[in-house]
Amino acid sequence: MRILKQATLVLVLAGSFSMAGAQDKYEWKDASSGGYTYKYVTNDPMKARFYTLKNGLTVILSVNKKDPRIQTLIGTRAGSNNDPKDHTGLAHYLEHLLFKGTQVYGTLDWSKEKPYLDQIENLYDKYNKTTGNEARKAVYHQIDSISGIAAKYAIANEYDKLMTAMGAQGTNAHTWTEETIYEEDIPSNAVDKYLSVQAERFRDPVFRLFHTELEAVYEEKNRGLDNDGRKMYETMLSTLFPTNNYGQQSTIGTVEHLKNPNLKAIRQFYNEYYVPNNMAIVMAGDFDPDYVIKAIDQRFSYMQPKPVKEYKPAPEKPISAPIVKTVMGPDAENLMIAYRMPGGLDTKSNLLLGVMSAILQNGKAGLFDLNLNKKQEVLAAGADLLQWKDYSILMLNGKAKPGQSLEDVKSLLLGQIEILKKGQFDESLVKAIVNNAKLAELQGLENNGNRANSIMDGFIKSRGKNWASDVAYVTDMSTVTKQQIIDYANKYLGNNYVLLYKRKGEDKDIEKVEKPAITPVEVNREAQSPFLEKIAAMPATPVQPQWLDYQKDIQKGKVGNADVLYVQNKDNGLFRLYYRFDIGTLNDKKLMLAASYLQYLSTDKYSADQISKEFYNIACNFSVQAGSENTTVTISGLQENFDKAVALFEHIIANCQPNDAALAALKSRLNKVRTDSKLNKGNIQKGLSNYAMYGAKNPFNYTLPQAELDGLTAKELTDMLHNLMNYKHSVIYWGPQTLAAATADISRLHKVPATFAQAPAATKFAKQATNNAQVLFADYDMVQSEVNWVRNNGEYDPANTGIISLFNNYFGGGMGSIVFQTIRESKALAYSTYAFYASPDRKNEKYSTVAYVGCQADKMNEAIAGMNELLNVIPRSEKGLTTAKLSMKQDIETERITNDGIIFSYLAAQKLGLDYDIRKQVYESIDKMNFDEVKKFHDNNLANKPYIYCIVASEKKVNLEDLKKLGEVKKVSLEEIFGY
Structure with missing residues (x-):
């Protein structure tokens, strides 16, 4: 499977380690079981079964017994490419509407609701x-x-209530160029409930509550207009594909078409493309495939096949000379170079393109990695792939360092392409790419989401016909020669590219979707359809929760003076080794810079480039991450190379040599990163929230002052790195070795001092009391406004964990929550909104209430009023509370903390002063809690309390006088937010 570079998927087929010919090893075979025939590919580690039902519906099943959960995907091979030319964005609209219910759920009385919906359709x-x-x-x-x-007859979010009640997680969907996919992660005991709901969902969907959902799509469009990266992406596509719908029909649609929706056209699209011979159900996880295929067949046999019109565009004309475009916006400057490549159905091209892309960049030893990033020739450089049916896209991107123009960056990126075309790379790199591909496969195989997405991707591209070549992909990679890569690069990488400059400045072409006049509608929180009650009554075999027993599940040992925490990996040959130091950036601000500096340093034995190559060649990784309280060294990879990887890291940390030029370049680039960070609205919002929680001096802006940064020497940083091992630390091992063998190997490779050095005292930040309402405002050139509510509350008490979890589930934690239903579904005030009571990660620290609305600037006052109403008065919904409690129970029942996650769960509990798995306490409290307790919690901690409003918006689009009604307004400068 194509694991090297994918825009949206991490593909993780675990290929065999033997290198027999793929033709002999990966073949389609037929089999029968449980009364159904299916196809499979020999030596497929996912053991995926491909069924085609009588009506043409494709069902693909992959069993993984690791956790009692199942990742499900229902996909149709239709996306924005299939939108009518005069109704772009239609496939995406439809995706939203398939959450609104049918004639039997989502409605109080269909016979009374239908005439009004007919009128609405005609009015549109x-x-x-x-x-x-x-x-x-x-x-x-x-x-x-x-x-x-x-709306008086509609039950808003009943689909979400159905899924939440059965314990589903990750309820979502997405539309893209060639696909629309509906996603659920369900408990293994909910198969019958899930299939019953989905079969009804696609039987005859009703497009109710359309005008409020339409407004949510408007908001989504406006958010895209504020996103410079999104604008770059869409400009790249429209330029690269002047005739193909990849470039001519954006997924979310044009502003003009969004303003003129047509429900009849949406219904026609549904009838044309949502047919069984154009759809697939993919399930990966813990289930009996014989039972599941029969259950799917019984429930979906009503679907009738019909011919589907495939989108078959004429070929694009070749690009004969570079096409240059410029995108304007407030975010940091960068550039992109995009090449149009052969499409995803060309398996030979896919293979060569994947290997070629990894030669350009693989994170360690690619041309971009070594020649540009490691040498700090640019601020950042990267290469990515998009692989669709008609065409693939190779994208190169870069950011300029100080004193460098984007034109300079362009020359450097294209310079690496020339090196590739001349074959000036080591042939052994291809072998290393294969080894690292195998490692990535093993790491990802246990994840049901990776399995399901890989399989669905194959269905969308080729209806799964290319699965044998997908499974053989890593094996086939080993057959690729250097000359093939050179020939491929010279064939496709010439002056046939699109060059995009992202410049800083005002985008005068932005046209936002105006806010229509919408009257809030009923959401009928307490209502339930008979269908919901029927699904709830369906029997389900109980799943017993599993609690961690830290005394039994973790073994302990010693490596010299260091404690060892150990969990054995009994599944495969992977290991992860951690050195966890009791020192972080709160002890020494320079630690983060030292950790970053290490990657550019040589030793007396290896150059910096050689170190990257050595790790890549043995399919192992290392990293040094300086957190606020702990610094963590991570070494991971194949256990067979454990000694090599650990010995190499120990050599590096002990023998890294000062490099003045590397430090000067790092400082210069860090200054540019700091400048660019101040242009990013997400970073500004995060900084404002920290300001609200902790005050003017806070963890976000606790950073090296410019003078200290300028004064740092190479020797000072390398001395810090050499001395790191002298600080107190624990050793964490997860891998196939026994505890005795692991500690023996680690003791041999890792020298621990007899006495640990004393770490500098840590700087403390305490959450400040929220005594008065205040507005912290930051000006940013944008269409939207971003509003956070922040309030600090009392100190951590483990006894509150259960009620807090229930409150968050009920009040503001998902699409079925009170906040989402009110702000988005009823009032159409925002695309994204939430509210929750945030627990600290350490005892003696305070809780915080955090709420959020992202909306059009002209709706901000209404949105703030709407959220404030909910913060002050919590609506009562006994049925909503019951659903929240069921969801909590099933989440805990099916959650399995495994591998090194067991150790990190233990460490997190320790920080909170706990020596037990608190989930057991929460689980046992769920049935005892009621709405009165939830309301009491809300009234005591949220209602009628002062909040700090953190607002990022354009001064041109909001009225500061309105903000003064909320509290004292403080315009916070970027220097105050960022600390520099």
Whole structure:
């Protein structure tokens, strides 16, 4: 499988380590079981079964008994490529509407609701054809009025309630160029419930609550207009594909088409593409495949096949000379170079493209890694792949360091392409790429999400027909020669690229989707359809929760003076070794810089480039991460190379040599990163929230002052690295070795001092009391506004963990929560919103209330009022509370903490002053809690309390006088936020 570079998926087929010919090893075979025939590929480590039901529905099943959960995907081979030319964004609209229910769920009374929905559909058809601003407003007013009546018969979010009640997680969906995928992670005992709901979901969906959902899509579009990266991506596609729908029809649609939706066109799209011969159900996890295929067949046999019109575009004309485009926006400058490559159905090209991409960049030993990033020739450089059916895209990206222009970066990126085309790379790199591909396969195989996404990706591209070559991919990689790569690069990488510059400045072409007048609609929180009650009554075999017993599940030992925490890996040949030091950036700000500096240093034996190559060649990794309280060294890879990897790291940390030039370059690049960070609205929002929690001096802006940074010497940093092992630390091992063997090997390779050095005293930051309402405002050039509510509360008490978990589930933690239903579903005020009571990670620290709304600037006042109402008065929904409790129980019942996660769970508990698995306490408290306790918690901790509002928005689009009504307004400068 293509594991090297994928835009949205991590593909993880675990190929065999023997290198027999792929033709002999990976073949399609037929088999029968449980009364059904299926196809499979020999030596497929996922053991995926490919079924085709009588109506053409594809079902692909992969069993993994690791956890009692199942990742499910239902996909249709239709996305934005299939949108009508006059209704772009339609596939995405439809995706949203498939959460709204059918004639039997999501409704109080379908017979009474239907006439109003028919009227709404006809009015949208009229609206679509109406011109003139006033005339359109009049039609929309009718839509709004009738929608309010129709909503009285609707049950908002009943789909989410159905899934939450059965213990589903990750309820979501996405639309892209060639696909629309519906995602659920369900408990293993919920198969029948899940399939019953999904079969009904796709039987005859009802497009109810459309105008509020439409507004959510408007918000999503406006968020994209504020995202410079998104604008770069869409400009790249439109330029690279002047005729293909990849570039001519954005997934979310044009502003003009978003303003003119047509429900009849959406229904027609559904009828054309949501047919069994164009869809697949993929399940990966703990289940009986014979039972599941029969259950799917019984429930989905009603679907009737019909011919599907495939999108078959004419080939794009070759690009004969570079095409240059510029995108403007407030974020940091960068550039992208994009090449149009052969499509994903060309298996030979896929193989060569994947290996070639890894030669350019693989994270350690690629041309970009060694020649640009390791040598600090640019601020950052990378290479990525998008692989679709018609074409693939090779994307090169880069950022300029200080004193460097984007044109300079372009020359450096293209210079690496020339090196590739001339074959100036080591042939052994291909072998190392294969070894690291095997490592990635093993690491990902246990994850059900990786399995399901890999399989679904194969269905979307080729209906799974290429699965044999997908399984053989890593084995086939070993057959690729250096000359093949050279020939491939010279064939496809010439002056046939699109060059995109992202410049800093005002984008004068932004056209936001205006806010329509929407009257809040009913959500009927207490209502339940008979269908929901029927699903809830379906029997399910109980799953027993499993608690950690830290005394039994973790073995302990010693390596010299250091404690060892050990869990054995009994599944495969992977290891992870950690040195966890009791010193972090709060003890010494310079630690983070020292950790970053290490990757650029040589030793008396190896150059910095050689170190990267050595680790890559043995398919192992190391990292040094300086956190606020702990610094962690991680060494991982194949146990067979354990000695080599650990010995090599120990040599590096002990013998790294000062390099003044590398430090000067690192300082210069760090200054550029700091400057760029101040241009990013997400970082600004994070900084404001820290300011609200901790005050002007806080963990976010606790960083090296410029003078200290300038004064740092290479010797000072290398001395810190040499001395790191002298500080107190524990050793964590997860791998196939026994405890005795592991400690013996580690003792031989890792020298621990007899007495640990004393770490500098740590700087302490305490959350400040929230005594008065205040507004912290940061100006940013954007269409949207971002609002966070922050309030600090009392100190951590483990006895509160259960009620806090229930409150968060009920109040603001998901799509079925009170906050989401009110702010988005009822009032259409935001695309994204949440609210929760945040627990600290250390005892004696305070809780915090955190809420968020991201909305159009002209809706900000309404959104703030809507959230404040919920923070002050919690709506009562006994059925909503029951659903939240069921969800909590099933989440805990099916959660399995395994591998080194057991050790890190223990360490997290220690920080909280606990020596037990607190999930057991929470689980046993769930049934005893009721709404009165939830309300009491809300009233005591959230209601009528002062909050600090952290607002990032454009001064041109918000009224500061309105903000003063919320509390004292403080405009916070970027220097105050970032500390430099």
